[in-house]
Amino acid sequence: MRRQWSIRARVAITIGVLGLALGSTFSYTLMQIAERYEHVILRTVLAAEADSAKEDIADGRVPRMPHTAHLEGWLVPDMASAKLPEALRGLRPGIHEYRVGNGEEPHVGVFAAPNGMLVYRIDIGQIEELEEALQFWLWMLVLLSAGVTTAIGWWLAGRAVGPVDALAKAVATLPLEPAPTALAANLPSDGLGRLAGAIDHYQLRLAEAATAQKIFFANASHELRTPITALRGAVEVLLDDPSVSVPQRRRLQRLERSVTHLHWLLDALIWIARGPGEAESLSFKSQVEAAVDRLAPRLSHRGVVLDITCGDGELVAAPRRWLETMLLNLLRAVVDQRPPGPLPLHCSEGSLRLGDEVQHWMPSRSDQGIGITMVERMAAVLGWRVRCGLDVRQLFSVELDTRSKPAEWS
Known part of the structure; x- marks a missing residue:
């Protein structure tokens, strides 16, 4: 090349x-x-x-x-x-x-x-x-002058492109979430200033679009929550009716699990719309155990038993409600993909793995039925990474890595 x-x-x-x-x-x-x-x-x-x-x-x-x-x-x-x-x-x-x-x-x-x-x-x-x-000394002077002019040219070029490098560094350090910038404030009104102004204008448009998207997500989530809550209440009432037959009760329980799943997805959508908020230093083990308790009915139905290996000193910096919502949706996605039996859950050094050691990583797509799109979006906002793959037995496994880079929260 x-x-x-x-x-x-x-x-x-x-x-x-x-x-x-x-x-x-x-x-x-x-x-x-x-x-x-x-x-x-x-x-x-x-x-x-x-x-x-x-x-x-x-x-x-x-x-x-x-x-x-x-x-x-x-x-x-x-x-x-x-x-x-x-x-x-x-x-x-x-x-x-x-x-x-x-x-x-x-x-x-x-x-x-x-x-x-x-x-x-x-x-x-x-x-x-x-x-x-x-003649000899003149040619020596020519070579010396060429070296001196090259050095001067290097210095002058560095001074000339210095503002460009500074602008590039400023753009590279922009936060993950779109936000208005003022890159052109300290630059002259030349080509570089116009470029910085164009970036400022583009950032403003991105911020406005992100704000409009958050407002839409928040409104849509709240509008969807009302019928889902009504549906959930109706299912609970029907399950409490002793006259419901066993086949109907199974169908209602399946409907209840789906409504709960949809409720958790709406929670994720609402938190994405609101933004992560302030981070806390949380115990990974405590958050995992709390999510497992809420997921107990689903674990029992699927016949999955979690084998948790997580030290008490494992800490993670994250907004509490965000981490709760992410763990619930992540555990639900893995449990639904696993056969009955033990499911290893291992967390160490800021990384959480559900399943055995991954042998083959694969892209996560919505058409695969995995259902972790919301979790991936929330992780991306925090600067984390979610990867899914297959272990040596070709069983589904997921890894949540919180060490990718420091999160930038709005």
């Missing part, structure tokens, strides 16, 4: 490349100017020597030709004279540069005189060495 560079890295590299290009252009231009300046000085020096010799010739004097370690001169009748070194013979008037066997590059000036040709050879090896040193 192709690696994606961060904006900060791309900006830093771009500025570094730009610094390298500008530094290289500056160094090349400076070397060209130095080379040009060298030729101007050489032409001036050699022309001055030739003009002095021409004046001597014009005055009838024999010009004194230089013969030093760095400057030599010859007055010859023509450029084919044997007095000239072989490398200088045949040169035309002007300034010339050539390479000798030892690698040096002396410069030669050829000038026409009244009675022959004036030839000067000047060795500027020391100047050439200085030019090479200058």
Whole structure:
């Protein structure tokens, strides 16, 4: 997969490349100017020597030709004279540069005189060495400037994208429940400010939608509770009638269990609509035992016996009524899926498992008949996780993990 560079890295590299290009252009231009300046000085020096010799010739004097370690001169009748070194013979008037066997590059000036040709050879090896040193240090300066500009680009890019990172962190730490935000309050009215404003507006719409949903759930739950309560009362009255036959009593008991199930689901829906409220430090074992007591008739009917393994010191931070409703619906869902017999219930380190060790996790869907959608929703609000699966005997098991992340309650 192709690696994606961060904006900060791309900006830093771009500025570094730009610094390298500008530094290289500056160094090349400076070397060209130095080379040009060298030729101007050489032409001036050699022309001055030739003009002095021409004046001597014009005055009838024999010009004194230089013969030093760095400057030599010859007055010859023509450029084919044997007095000239072989490398200088045949040169035309002007300034010339050539390479000798030892690698040096002396410069030669050829000038026409009244009675022959004036030839000067000047060795500027020391100047050439200085030019090479200058070129070396210029390229070192180019590399250094590229590194410095890259570092400056990295710093500037960090300063530029800092507000973006801060906005990203602020969005990442938003609560699970939608709530109005003011991310754009401390940002300028540029593109970043408009982005933060759009997030604020979106959060406001989410909060309004969540509030409307809670109001709907609360109203719907209360409206449904009235007929369910009436139905439950009618079933209880019929069960108290001694004239009811055994088959009818069984049907009424089944209807009573279904009404109780629906009542617990409505409780869950109401609590979801209201919100979790304030958390308490609760004993896992006490809450489980209370839920088991309320579920005793269903356990007896299903022939399920709970084998509870839960230490007295196991604590969980949660709203009391939320945890009660979650445990009731969770126990009911597992009991209805299990055959008669023992049902292990194990809680430790903030985790509750109903059933044996899960061998195969599976997604929870409403069409599977498990009936823990409300519990999953309540757990998600608290930042918990509910998972269901099959144990080694292919029996249904559920795990409630309260350690996923800290809950954020409104």
